[in-house]
Amino acid sequence: MATRRRSFWGWGWEDAALAPDQQAALAAALSARFGRDVTAAPPPRLEDLAMPPPRLDPPASLAPICSQRPYDRASHTYGKGYRDVVRGFRGEFGHPPDVVAFPAAEADVAAVLDWCSSAGAAAVPYGGGSSVVGGVEFTGDGYAGVVSVDTSRLATVLEIDRTSRAARIQAGIYGPALEDDLRPHGLTLRHFPQSFEFSTLGGWLATRSGGHYATNTTHIDDFVESLKVVTPSGVCESRRLPGSGAGPSPDRMFLGSEGTLGIITEAWLRLQDRPRWRASAGVRFQSFESGVEAARAVAQAGLYPANCRLLDAGEAATSAGVGDGSALLVLGFESADHAVEAWMARGLECCADHGGAVPEGVRSTVPARDEDKGGQGGGAVDTWRRCRWP
Ligand SMILES: Cc1cc2nc3c(=O)[nH]c(=O)nc-3n(C[C@H](O)[C@H](O)[C@H](O)COP(=O)(O)OP(=O)(O)OC[C@H]3O[C@@H](n4cnc5c(N)ncnc54)[C@H](O)[C@@H]3O)c2cc1C
Incomplete structure (x- = not known):
């Protein structure tokens, strides 16, 4: 092969x-x-x-x-x-x-x-x-x-702790391979930077990458239990603890170090159960500013949406097919534990307070098939999602 x-x-x-x-065709479109x-x-x-x-x-x-x-x-x-x-x-x-x-x-x-x-x-x-x-x-x-x-040959999920929902993972693993290896266990790291397809766990750790689940846990830091780093003067391995307030955090020193202190070879990371319930909606606003107000209201309500991404009119037109000049707030909730309609309903109330309209309604999958991440339908949110990974 x-x-x-x-x-x-x-x-x-x-x-x-x-x-x-x-x-x-692309050159012609750019010319126009x-x-x-x-x-x-x-x-x-x-x-x-x-x-x-x-x-x-x-x-x-x-x-x-x-x-x-x-x-x-x-x-x-x-x-x-x-x-x-x-x-x-x-x-x-x-x-x-x-x-x-x-x-x-x-x-x-x-x-x-x-x-x-x-x-x-x-x-x-x-x-x-x-x-x-x-x-x-x-x-x-x-x-x-x-x-x-x-580091691409250091790419194995070495150990899974199902009880504590954590795994010890080699740093050179790419995003898709990592999720493929966790899927049979019903688990996910749920960290999806836009570069997911061609970036590695070690790179995420060394750059403190942010995923597109951009509320609540979003930075890779949030998932780290411990790190192992090979430095020019020896191996440094932090202890895997549920939490610690004892002195300076060695993990914090290596997170975001951009490869200047050594090579991260593996890490213990907190995982999550794969979500089963999902709901998403495309909320349109006549101005970007009112979308900002709504996004702030949703964030400050403590609803922790899985997705709360505001596209300005230009991006809404090019990546979500919104042709009426609206800004688009892509709002999504998901859970492995419970139905999410109540969270979505409250989120949409926050949006309505700032003039948000939902012409295409709410798309719910109850319970979602594991592989159903949305993106199959014809609405603005599905169009936007098809441009992204995963
Ligand atoms: C199209 C695109 C979309 C992007 N989207 C996002 C996004 O959504 N969120 C985000 O945060 N970033 C994003 N980025 C930036 C980039 O993808 C991230 O910084 C990512 O974390 C880098 O991972 P990598 O494996 O490619 O690392 P590399 O690019 O290979 O390395 C990045 C840095 O980390 C060091 N490094 C790599 N591996 C290790 C290791 N094992 N130990 C020690 N140091 C190491 C390198 O020396 C370098 O300094 C994007 C980039 C592109 C091109």
Whole structure:
């Protein structure tokens, strides 16, 4: 079976790139939208890249887990911010890592960091490479070379504690694989940053990522029970406790550390039962400001909606098909434990107080099939949801 490969310069899979006719259609749509003549340029080809030769080679003991192939060096050069994609699209790969290491065990991570220390090389942790702040790119001076440490082979759910609803999970696991592994247990991490498909648990922890369940528990921090981190001077593992007020929190030090203190190899995380009851509604407002007032009222009512996302008129038109110039509040509730109509009814009252209307009604799934996340219908909320993952 052919293995899918990700684009070395942009977002997504190589085999899912826009076909020439789709590129032409997109260029025509952008031309019409911006009143400028937009034409599609061909994407870069790996064989045309002028990358400098590697400045250092891995020792023989690490060679089996290291790569200097052009594809690996190019695809680990940048994150996925706008300027990264533009530079990648232009074929600018003047500062790729010299070596890409793919550790398959914690001992490999320690060995790679030991080698980097002795060789004077910079080690840059790499999860899914979806950083938008230059976090996986290294351009500093004073090092013998740069080693990108790709954690994607550390991708296993190691242990599940069903009673306490928690799991010990390796940091290199990507979002979809993590949820696939938890699903048979009826559990979910329920952390869905928009980059979910191509980002990893370790990256979420190192950047303090926020999911799109943007009320109540939303940051990855909220789910952490303990961390294990391989640093250049040893392994640091925090204790798994239900809660602690004893002194400074070591986890807090590593959360958001952007790979500067070490490589997170695994974590114990709090999980949730998979939701069974869901209700969603698209609430329209004549002005964005009244939508803001309503969203604030819902948030301050302590209803904790699973979704409370306000789209301005432009986004409502492009991603939810709302053509009447309204702002759209996507309001959703879900629970593994109870029906959610009462919460939705109160949320809609808060919205009505600020002029919110619900022309397409409430969509309820009672109880929802596990895989029914909405998105199948023809309403504005379903249209918006189809643009997103998961
Ligand atoms: C289209 C798009 C949508 C996005 N949506 C969101 C969103 O909804 N919410 C949000 O918060 N962010 C979002 N981001 C930003 C990005 O996806 C997040 O920062 C994500 O957490 C990065 O995860 P990653 O696995 O891709 O990490 P990477 O990009 O590989 O790395 C990010 C940083 O963490 C370090 N790092 C990675 N893995 C480890 C590890 N195991 N140990 C130590 N350090 C490590 C890296 O060195 C780097 O500094 C989005 C980005 C894009 C391109």
